[in-house]
Every structure is written in C-alpha cells, then in structure tokens.
Amino acid sequence: xxxxxxxxxxxxxxxxxxxxxxxxxxxxxxxxxxxxxxxxxxxxxxxxxxxxxxxxxxxxxxxxxxxxxxxxxxxxxxxxxxxxxxxxxxxxxxxxxxxxxxxxxxxxxxxxxxxxxxxxxxxxxxxxxxxxxxxxxxxxxxxxxxxxxxxxxxxxxxxxxxxxxxxxxxxxxxxxxxxxxxxxxxxxxxxxxxxxxxxxxxxxxxxxxxxxxxxxxxxxxx
Amino acid sequence: xxxxxxxxxxxxxxxxxxxxxxxxxxxxxxxxxxxxxxxxxxxxxxxxxxxxxxxxxxxxxxxxxxxxxxxxxxxxxxxxxxxxxxxxxxxxxxxxxxxxxxxxxxxxxxxxxxxxxxxxxxxxxxxxxxxxxxxxxxxxxxxxxxxxxxxxxxxxxxxxxxxxxxxxxxxxxxxxxxxxxxxxxxxxxxxxxxxxxxxxxxxxxxxxxxxxxxxxxxxxxxxxxxxxxxxxxxxxxxxxxxxxxxxxxxxxxxxxxxxxxxxxxxxxxxxxxxxxxxxxxxxxxxxxxxxxxx
Numbered sequence: 001x002x003x004x005x006x007x008x009x010x011x012x013x014x015x016x017x018x019x020x021x022x023x024x025x026x027x028x029x030x031x032x033x034x035x036x037x038x039x040x041x042x043x044x045x046x047x048x049x050x051x052x053x054x055x056x057x058x059x060x061x062x063x064x065x066x067x068x069x070x071x072x073x074x075x076x077x078x079x080x081x082x083x084x085x086x087x088x089x090x091x092x093x094x095x096x097x098x099x100x101x102x103x104x105x106x107x108x109x110x111x112x113x114x115x116x117x118x119x120x121x122x123x124x125x126x127x128x129x130x131x132x133x134x135x136x137x138x139x140x141x142x143x144x145x146x147x148x149x150x151x152x153x154x155x156x157x158x159x160x161x162x163x164x165x166x167x168x169x170x171x172x173x174x175x176x177x178x179x180x181x182x183x184x185x186x187x188x189x190x191x192x193x194x195x196x197x198x199x200x201x202x203x204x205x206x207x208x209x210x211x212x213x214x215x216x217x218x219x220x221x222x
Numbered sequence: 223x224x225x226x227x228x229x230x231x232x233x234x235x236x237x238x239x240x241x242x243x244x245x246x247x248x249x250x251x252x253x254x255x256x257x258x259x260x261x262x263x264x265x266x267x268x269x270x271x272x273x274x275x276x277x278x279x280x281x282x283x284x285x286x287x288x289x290x291x292x293x294x295x296x297x298x299x300x301x302x303x304x305x306x307x308x309x310x311x312x313x314x315x316x317x318x319x320x321x322x323x324x325x326x327x328x329x330x331x332x333x334x335x336x337x338x339x340x341x342x343x344x345x346x347x348x349x350x351x352x353x354x355x356x357x358x359x360x361x362x363x364x365x366x367x368x369x370x371x372x373x374x375x376x377x378x379x380x381x382x383x384x385x386x387x388x389x390x391x392x393x394x395x396x397x398x399x400x401x402x403x404x405x406x407x408x409x410x411x412x413x414x415x416x417x418x419x420x421x422x423x424x425x426x427x428x429x430x431x432x433x434x435x436x437x438x439x440x441x442x443x444x445x446x447x448x449x450x451x452x453x454x455x456x457x458x459x460x461x462x463x464x465x466x467x468x469x470x471x472x473x474x475x476x477x478x479x480x481x482x483x484x485x486x487x488x489x490x491x492x493x494x495x496x497x498x499x500x501x502x503x504x505x506x507x508x509x510x511x512x513x514x515x516x
Contacts, residue, residue, distance in 0.1 A: 069400035069401045069406070072406060072410025073408050073409050073410070074409055077335070077337060077338055078337075111253065113253065114294075114297045117408075163253070164244070164464040164499065164500075165244075165253045165471075166253045167464075167466065167471070168466070168469055168470075169253065171469070192463065192464050192471070194463075196465075197466045200466060200467075
C-alpha cells in the first residue's frame, strides 16, 4: 500500500495534526495529517483511497485503544483534530462525488441535556470512519431529529445523554422517530445508559464507546 | 474555616451531605430548567434540601451552585447573574447550617475543553474566580471544586478560588475503574497524579466524587493516601449507576449498602464522607451512625 497512506494513518492514530504541532512528542518536527493529505492528493492518490486506507485505519486503531482503556479522551480528541484537518482537503471531493462516504449518521444530545463532549467524540469517530455526520447539537427534541431523518431517510440516528434525568427523554424521542419514519435505526449512548435501558425504550443499539457505534453502523450500512 | 481542618487534624472523621441534583428533581425540577436559578425563585425548596441534610446529622453541607459558573449559566441566558445566584446559594445553606456546621460552596466543571480551544485558561480562571467570590460573599466556609475530570481545569479552579477568597479550597475528581482495574478520570488522570498536582496548587482537601458507587471509593482513597500521607481526603460517593423502570430512574445502593462501606473507607484514610447522585438524607443518617461508632 501507498507509503503516504500508512504515514497518514499513523498521524491519525497518534493525533499528529500538522508539522507545527508539538503533539505527540515522539512525532515532533514530522509532517502531520495536514501536509500528508495535501501531498497525497497532489501525487494523484484517489481521495477514496485516502479516506479508506489512510484516515479510517487510523481512526479504527485509536477507537479500539480507547475502548480498551489504553488511551483516554484527550488522545482521541487529538486524533479527531488530525482527522478533521485531513477532511478539509477531502471535502471538495465528497461534494463532487469523486469520493463517497459510506452513509449518513444523525447525532444529537437529547432534550434538556446540554452536555456535548461524548456526543462530539462519537460524531468525530464516525466521521473519521467514513460516514457523513449531521450534528444537531444539544437539547434536541423529536421534531428536529424527525425533520433531519426526512431529509436523509437512510440515515441512522444516534442519541446521547449524560444525565439520569435526561436519559428518560430518549424513550419518547426514539418512539416518535420510529412512528414518523418507520424502519429508522436508533443507537443510544451516554454515562447512565446501558443495554437493559436500550431494550426497554425500544432503541436498536447501545454502545458504551464510540468504536461500538462505528461497528454498529458498519454492520447495518456497509 | 481552619476549624474544619482542626477537627480533621484531631482525628475526627466528618460527615458531609448527600445529593442535591437528584433531590431537586424530586421537588419538580424539569430537565430544561436551570437548577441554580431555584436559589432565587424556589429558595424555600432549596432550603428544605439543605436543612434535611443538617437534620440527618451532616457536619457540613454543600450549596446549590454546582453549575453556577459563567459558562453553564450562559446556557440558560443567566450569565449576567453569576454573583446573585451563587451568593444566594451560599446564603441558603448558611441559614440551614447555622453557626456550628460548615458550608461548602459547590463549584462544578465548565463543560468546555481547554485542549479543544473551546475556552482559554484566562477565561476559566475568571469564571472560577467570580463564582468563588460570590459563594464566599454568601457565607461559604470552603469552596469545593468537584466532578472534575481534566486536571488542568481543576488546577485553575483551585488557584482561582485560593487566590481570590479567604476560603479553604477542596477539590474532588471523578474516577472510573478501567479494564486493568486501575482508576482514571475520563481524561486519563489517576488519583496519584491528581494528588500531586492539586496539593501543589494549594488544595487543603482532595478526594473523589460521583463515580460508580461507594465500594470503588475504597481503592481510590488508598491510592491517594499512598501518594500523600497527610492531606485530608473527602469522598462524595454516588449510590451506584441508575436503573430505569417505567419512566423512573432509581439508584441501586441503599443507605445500609452505603453505610456498610464507611468503616473501610475511613480506615483507608478518608477524613470526610458524604454522598453524591442518588444519595438521600437517609443515606447520610446511616453514615452518621457508623462514623459515630468509629
């Protein structure tokens, strides 16, 4: 495989944004995701290859390490930053159709809940694994989710909540999404949520970590 | 305030209070409402909570100001009311505590990540400074910075409270047990790392809050004690992870479950023991009984 893409996947895995970034210390002074993605495009590497063989393997490795508690939120955020930097170069190719994302994921923190760290982490991981992500923000009610599903009928919906008081809103939102758009898949996550809760409220999947969401989407979409 | 530390230095284990957030919900707080605004519009209900913990036998009570920083209040359009809301929070708890018990002014995280450049260090410092000053103005004896996961945010909060008030500053972080059996915050900080940094920043008392039930707190206290032989340790344990049934969430650990771990936590080195999410005056009452027998 292209040497550049192997390097790019390492930049994503270890959160190397660009040459100027001091993080991670062991990659100081080296090219980052920014420079390598640009160079790969200049050298004619197809954008689809950059996504599939550069960004995605790197995101997958950091996602697995996060799940295994080998890294924590800061490392994942740095990886996500590196990934977003690379994505800026790829965006025009998605728009032109030269590269295709695997599917669409709609995510939001549910009504009454303003916490966004977990929601953002999942959104970034899913995007880095080749999906188009529509982030509806925090404090999102059924109507906004439904409107977004109407515009993207194939999309899977992700609901996030941090609080024991707002997790209960997931039940109503899940039910109303499924009433309005039957067949829509809903995956849930957040500190107080678990599998038992997921089945009680009629959601389709619960993931305790972002990589689980990616794997769920891969099993349903690709 | 050093009166509180004196008590600890005498070897007494002190009892703190239990949950506020889950208690407010029982009194009708809706998920979209700002809990801290109740200090103004529902002061009598907030007072009831404070008073119930005093009656349960707590030596100290917190204030209804966990989300009273500029950034959290801004979500509700109340960012211009930081002083008013936090001062009222401390006044309510002061009134309930009377002269003999201590008031800990609660300060929670901002929800903004330094490393994602959502906020600067200077902005964090200003937010914690303003909140701490208001809590002191309302009569808080100490500032308790809690539920922290990012060590840098915790350190800035400790410094801001320490440098701008006459209060003692306490700081507790929230740890999870990871796959290898060690304890880390969401941001990867261990109890040992916390202890070194916060003691140096000037925290008089450090510890852990929330988490996943009281049993895990034993290991956390042991690790802190190993890292620092003398610093007083505060534990505010939750009543486990919530269960959901028919639209209601309940917490699994009963007052007796909690009380059953108190002796071991105290023996591990904890100096102040209280509750977090899901604990009630009933829990604190039981903790008091055990502490009395130590």
